[in-house]
Amino acid sequence: MTLTATRDESGEQTKLAVIDCDIHNSLPSEKALLKYLPERWRRHQEEYGSRGFSGAYYPLANQNAARTDSWPPSGLPPGSDLGFLREQLLDLWDLEYGILLPLLGAGRQVNLGYGAARASAINDWQIEEWIEKESRLRGSIIVAFEDAELAAAEIDRLGDHPKFVQVLIESRTLHPLGQRRYWPMYEAACRHDLPVAMHFGALGGWPIGSGIGAPSFYIEYHTGQLTSFQDQVVSLVCEGVFERFPTLRFVLVEGGFGWLPPLMWRLDRAWRKLKSEVPDLKRLPSEYMREHLWFTSQPVEEPPRADEFQQLLDDLGTHDKIMFATDYPHWDFDAPDQAIPSWLPEETRRAILAENARKLYRLI
């Protein structure tokens, strides 16, 4: 676990451009949202507060799941102090761009009206406090993803803002994300030509264990996230979402990608046998997966043998959809000079560290 991080100036890797695709900025306190909420929901927040799915919480490895050294001198929570984030992340690692993914619980409110108001407030706070103040940062449009109509309205409100580069949802949803109930959200994302980022979902309405109920430990919760990513990819592909929305791009954030080749093999084989059940699919499941899915690197898979990492890239058939991420300020932070194997060809490292993200997010 990365409790602290320092930069090794001698590393050759740090001379390459770096774009960080997973930065978690946070609120100094819940009160910071009040000025962005309409009166009705301001009152609601003060009287009832944020209410999500109870019973889903596991004590995190470290307070706020944050690096020990990420608490700003100001005493504010990790990720909430732009000055300190500049110093400890943007400047230290010389990041060209950083994509903000504030995980502040809008999508997992049980009160969907409040969830949507909270999402809008978070977005307005992102504009005022972050992306207008720091030119290297880009934002993600937060949406109340369990109500696709409300989510679409928020995407339409902000989708043409030049500094929002994607829509952000979480990997743990009440229904599999391929289902029709979520389609208006994808339609809106396509309307504004925005990718949809699906981040590791902290608190879900269902236990984190796929089909097995709630496990006991944080290590199961943390590792188990990758089962929720697989569940969602299976749904998105089988429901024909990419057939219906051919320009839709999904970014899978903090879900790993080592599971992708076996999942492609498994789905392709099963589809050959069961395709009459899903007549809307016109091509092999793996073709949709190769075309429509992007992945952030952290936490990068670490096979015991170096050649197995090369085999993994080979089985993926491409390295042009993997994008570097630090996950700052969280404890499982990946450093730009260490996360991507240094023996990979420079072109591959360049693509993963910056160029793939530059292309997807149009960062020039």
Add this chain to the structure above:
Amino acid sequence: MTETAPIRWGASQSGFAVIDCDVHNSVPSVQALFPWLSRFWREYIEQSGFKGPSDTAYPNAPTSARRGTTAVSGGPPGSDLPLVREQVLDAWGTELAILSCDYAVDAVHNPDADVALAQAVNDWQIAEWLDRDPRLRASVVVPSKQPDAAAREIERVGDHPGFVRVFLPVRSPIPYGKRHYHPIYEAAVRHDLAISLHFGGAPGNPPTSVGWPSYYLEEYAGMAQVFQGQLMSLIVEGVFDRFPTLRVALVESGFTWLPPFLWRFDKEWKGLRREIPWTTRLPSEYVREHVGLTLQPIDGPPDAARLLRAIDQLGSDDLLMFSTDYPHWHFDEPEEALPAGLSPSLKRKLLSDNAREFYRLGVGMDNGGTP
């Protein structure tokens, strides 16, 4: 000599003993269990019109079972011993076949009915299968939601030489590593039985972490995630530390997902092991010592060389065990019973040696193929 083409289903394996680790024996109807059910339960079944627990994960027979496996009597595929003999045991020259009876007693919510049905199924397995063909071994069906009752059932039949493992459907209401389930493992270890976690199950909760998917295709492909969660639970809860002789077979799980899963899981363990201090080794080490996987369905890439590479990534030649999964039919390619290009020593391990050791089956046919 190494084969260059995949081996077709039912091809005789001269020179190699064959142990088939997954053959399904189906209960033809709930009435077939009547000889082993009390009068109370016979009346209950007749009056309620209960047709038996039918919540299996599989779709209808034309989709999920090989053609020609339906019994002449009209029973479901896998319910007719002569047909099983002809289509699988004789066809492959099988030395031993381990039955997986997936009668879904876990779908029954009445706790007494759950127990009565499990007992009846095991007695039926002894009378109708184990006593009738010496090549057969079987899995103890247990009321898995009630671990104490399940342990009692293991005590009742566990010393019968025909039973070599306990059947648990891989889907469950809570993860199998939890202390709640330890009485099952304690009983299994006492009788030197393995545990098999088998594809499917009907616990009532959804098969994914994100609710109910629309299609069987999703449930089918998604079952690998369920196996991942259970394997993780067994390891982090210290089941293998507590029961060092316990062996767990993942049946119909696929296997190519395992190496990438372990890459991640080992990494997580290095960061978070202080939360689970009773675990003393990397997750991958527990897997290599305690876990086995059946070959079918082969969930690998179509390209033979890549498939061999995926097998190599398992990091051990001892994990995979041959299975036909009769009468189920996962894929349209009948040539995919065994991958091409296996070295003779790996092929021998996969076809029989691994299962012989894992299930403690003793010396049977020698590897020359003579009994």
